Amino acid sequence: MVLTLYKKDTSPPCRSVFMTLHALKIPDNVKFIDVFLPAGEHLTEEYLRMNPQHTIPLLKDNDFLIWDSHAICGYLVSKYGQNDSLYPSEPKKRAVIDQRLHFDSGVLFATLRTTVEPLLYSSDTTFKPENLEKLKNAYGFMEKFLTSKWLAGEDVTLADICCVSTISSMNEILPIEEQQFPKLTAWLTQCSEQDFFKKGNAPNILQFREMIKNKLAEKQRTV
Ligand SMILES: N[C@@H](CCC(=O)N[C@@H](CS)C(=O)NCC(=O)O)C(=O)O
Numbered sequence: 001m002v003l004t005l006y007k008k009d010t011s012p013p014c015r016s017v018f019m020t021l022h023a024l025k026i027p028d029n030v031k032f033i034d035v036f037l038p039a040g041e042h043l044t045e046e047y048l049r050m051n052p053q054h055t056i057p058l059l060k061d062n063d064f065l066i067w068d069s070h071a072i073c074g075y076l077v078s079k080y081g082q083n084d085s086l087y088p089s090e091p092k093k094r095a096v097i098d099q100r101l102h103f104d105s106g107v108l109f110a111t112l113r114t115t116v117e118p119l120l121y122s123s124d125t126t127f128k129p130e131n132l133e134k135l136k137n138a139y140g141f142m143e144k145f146l147t148s149k150w151l152a153g154e155d156v157t158l159a160d161i162c163c164v165s166t167i168s169s170m171n172e173i174l175p176i177e178e179q180q181f182p183k184l185t186a187w188l189t190q191c192s193e194q195d196f197f198k199k200g201n202a203p204n205i206l207q208f209r210e211m212i213k214n215k216l217a218e219k220q221r222t223v
Contacts, residue, residue: 001080003030004060006047008037009204010211012109013069014057015165018200020073023161024080027199070101073158087158097152100145100159108166111138115173116212125219127173135174139181142167146183156194164191165201172209 003026007014021027035041035056042054051058051067058067059075066072077087088094115131118124142163145151152159167176167188178185191197 001026001029002062004033005030006033006035006050006056006058006060008035008056010208011056012112012165012169012208013055015201015204016069016162017057017059017072017076018204019161019165019196020076020086020158020200022196022200023086023156024076024082026076026080068105070105070158070162073162074101077158085155085157086161093153093157097157097159100152101162103141103145104162104166107141108138108163108170111135112166112170112173115170119212119215119219125222126216132174135170138170139167139174139176139184142184142187143181146187150190151187160187160191161196164188164197168192168201168205169208172205172212 005014005017005021007017009015018027021030035047037056041047042051042056047058048054050060050065053067055067057069057072058065059072061075061079066075074087077084081087087097111131111134115127115135119127142151148154150156150160151163164187167184168191170176171188176185176188192202
């Protein structure tokens, strides 16, 4: 197995892939390549040839290229998992997981990106209140989805891995209030106790926290 992952440690979608690699116990089989977005390393001709959408993460498995964290995680489980427990092929179980994965792409990550990018890459000096309200709405959806032990049933799946990388990042921007979102709080704690989270997410969440803290301080100094 010769896998190459183009990534950035603070990126939530990249962290979903790191966690999946740890859950599958195959991180040692991967060559990790850092892509520095502010320098435009994702916009070079070479990178665009591999991923015309110029996003990270991007996985290369010999001559097979696949991007989008959800697609990458599904591929890794199907190709390298000892079993399909993280992404069961049983149609109803898979449909519920897929719903959560699309929710992560379309709602959670989209909301996070809209909230954070103006601070990181344009002139905003803080988070917009209307975007923080969107984060809270997203927490409300998660609270309603959490009707079982894990996000898509009684077992941990890719739904938990992909959503927790985004939710744990959102939590750095708008801390989740336990009283208002008790199930979401308990789920986040439960996820954070898992080995894959400790190895694939926790250290990078600290980096994400520092990045946001430094950016806010830098922007506040200029106002
Ligand atoms: N839905 C994608 C989102 C990937 C994404 O937007 N990644 C960001 C970094 S967190 C990125 O590559 N930004 C650079 C760009 O879009 O040009 C996934 O899950 O992989």
